[in-house]
Amino acid sequence: xxxxxxxxxxxxxxxxxxxxxxxxxxxxxxxxxxxxxxxxxxxxxxxxxxxxxxxxxxxxxxxxxxxxxxxxxxxxxxxxxxxxxxxxxxxxxxxxxxxxxxxxxxxxxxxxxxxxxxxxxxxxxxxxxxxxxxxxxxxxxxxxxxxxxxxxxxxxxxxxxxxxxxxxxxxxxxxxxxxxxxxxxxxxxxxxxxxxxxxxxxxxxxxxxxxxxxxxxxxxxxxxxxxxxxxxxxxxxxxxxxxxxxxxxxxxxxxxxxxxxxxxxxxxxxxxxxxxxxxxxxxxxxxxxxxxxxxxxxxxxxxxxxxxxxxxxxxxxxxxxxxxxxxxxxxxxxxxxxxxxxxxxxxxxxxx
Numbered sequence: 122x123x124x125x126x127x128x129x130x131x132x133x134x135x136x137x138x139x140x141x142x143x144x145x146x147x148x149x150x151x152x153x154x155x156x157x158x159x160x161x162x163x164x165x166x167x168x169x170x171x172x173x174x175x176x177x178x179x180x181x182x183x184x185x186x187x188x189x190x191x192x193x194x195x196x197x198x199x200x201x202x203x204x205x206x207x208x209x210x211x212x213x214x215x216x217x218x219x220x221x222x223x224x225x226x227x228x229x230x231x232x233x234x235x236x237x238x239x240x241x242x243x244x245x246x247x248x249x250x251x252x253x254x255x256x257x258x259x260x261x262x263x264x265x266x267x268x269x270x271x272x273x274x275x276x277x278x279x280x281x282x283x284x285x286x287x288x289x290x291x292x293x294x295x296x297x298x299x300x301x302x303x304x305x306x307x308x309x310x311x312x313x314x315x316x317x318x319x320x321x322x323x324x325x326x327x328x329x330x331x332x333x334x335x336x337x338x339x340x341x342x343x344x345x346x347x348x349x350x351x352x353x354x355x356x357x358x359x360x361x362x363x364x365x366x367x368x369x370x371x372x373x374x375x376x377x378x379x380x381x382x383x384x385x386x387x388x389x390x391x392x393x394x395x396x397x398x399x400x401x402x403x404x405x406x407x408x409x410x411x412x413x414x415x416x417x418x419x420x421x422x423x424x425x426x427x428x429x430x431x432x433x434x435x436x437x438x439x440x441x442x443x444x445x446x447x448x449x450x451x452x453x454x455x456x457x458x459x460x461x462x463x464x465x466x467x468x469x470x471x472x473x
Contacts, residue, residue, distance in 0.1 A: 128173070128198075130205065133163040135177075145186075148172040152188035160185060161213070164205045166198055174198045176206050181309070181340070182215025187222065203233040207250065217340065218250040238341075239369050241362045255341055255370070259378035266334065266379050271300020275383045276376070276416075278305045278342055280433070282312040284322040284456050287387060287431035290424040295385040296330045303379050308338025313437060318459065325455040341370050364398060368405035373413050376406075383417045390423065390430050426450055 135142065145163055146156045160177035163186070167173065176187035184206050189198055210218045220235050227237060227246045235248040238255050249255070275295045281288050296302045304327070306320045316338065324335055375381070384406060389395040399420060406416040423430035431451050439448045440460060449457055 127168065129167045129170075130201070131165045131167065132205070132209070133165060135160055135163065144172055145175055148175055148190075149186055149188055152190075154186055154188055157185045162209050164202055164209070166202060168193070174202050176202045178206050178209050178213070178215075178218075182210045182213065182218045184210070184218055184220040187220075199229055200233055203230070217254060219340070220248045220250070222246055222248065239366050239373070241365050245362050245366070247366055255374055258339060258341060259374050262336070262375065263378045266303070269301045269334070269380075273299045273382055274380050275299035275302040275385055276305070276379070276381045277302060277385050278307065279323070280307040280312060281319045281323055282433045283314050283319060283436060283452065283460070284326055285431050285433055285436055285452050286426075287424045287451075288323070288433075289326050289453055290431075291385060291387050291421055292327055292333065293330060294421055295383075295419075296332050299383065300332065302333045302385075303336060303381065304333055305336045305342050306338050307342070308340065322453075322456050322459055326453045339375075341375065342367070361401070364401040365405060368402060372406050372410075372416055376416050377414060381416055382414075383419055385419050385421055387423050388420050388430075391432060391434065 133142075133145070142156060142163070145165065149156055157177065157179060159179045161179060163175055163177045165172050165175045173190040173193045174188065177185050179185055184203075187199070187202065189202075207218060210216075219238075220230060222230055222245070224240060224243065224246050227240075227248070230248055231237070235250055236252050236254070238247045238249055240246045251257075275298070277292060277295060279288055279291075292302065292304060304323070306316070306323055308316050310316045312319065320335075320337070327333060327335065371384075384402065386399055386402065389399060399418075403418045406418055409415075423432075425431065429435075436448055436451050436456075439451070445461075448460065452460070
């Protein structure tokens, strides 16, 4: 707790213990915001024990739930608030911070050192705390791929939780139809299997394919940084905003950096959310826009086993049951060996 002139500044930890957020929630509601429950710390600025400003930071270094009482705006509180949140972000190990805000607040946060990445008109602006973070990322992609030639350049974004024969088939099929394919592994560590393990499994499982580049994941491709749930109360609007931001960034920045002409994805017979993403992908990557090259979306039919699509969710289900024989039919050898080594002692005999 510290004093800022006549104000009191508090740092409130919400996780893992949880905290008293009743007053913060009430203040946010007054400012037409909803609390985001993945926030780790809140900073509040109080005057006469009443909250007049607050902001939170969540896992992944995403700043959310920033609000200033209307009567207190224009007094430098936002800069003080953001400075405190940036310090917390650095303490948590996040030097790259992201921020969501409403379009009318963009100028205010720009004055605090944030730069616009992308926007959904009238709804949300995604910003970052560096001047050229996304541009530098794309510059690096371009530099690393400058020797890649060809007219048909494909791309695939995968989570691989874990890596299955279905994922391997999609990469092989796409590579057989393209001059080159760029494969991105979703970097968030929010899956059952860690990002590093997922990445290594794919790297080992695609060694035989010569015309692909396997990229480290990025916070600019399907990450917590592109999910503005904290203030959009309508779930449908939230989903559409998330999809629009993610796909606009891909088409306007990442695609041109790598000269990507196609994006491949497997058909989705199980998940409505993934189906929605696939449909949005076709719209945002293919729609007429003279300013950005079109990226053709191709949905490949999933690889089947006994007429059933191979899926990572099915592998996880079998893994938890200890059904070794059926797992073996659904994953590359590298994944099978990984699961066997990772398995707990209760199922040890089954994996021999």
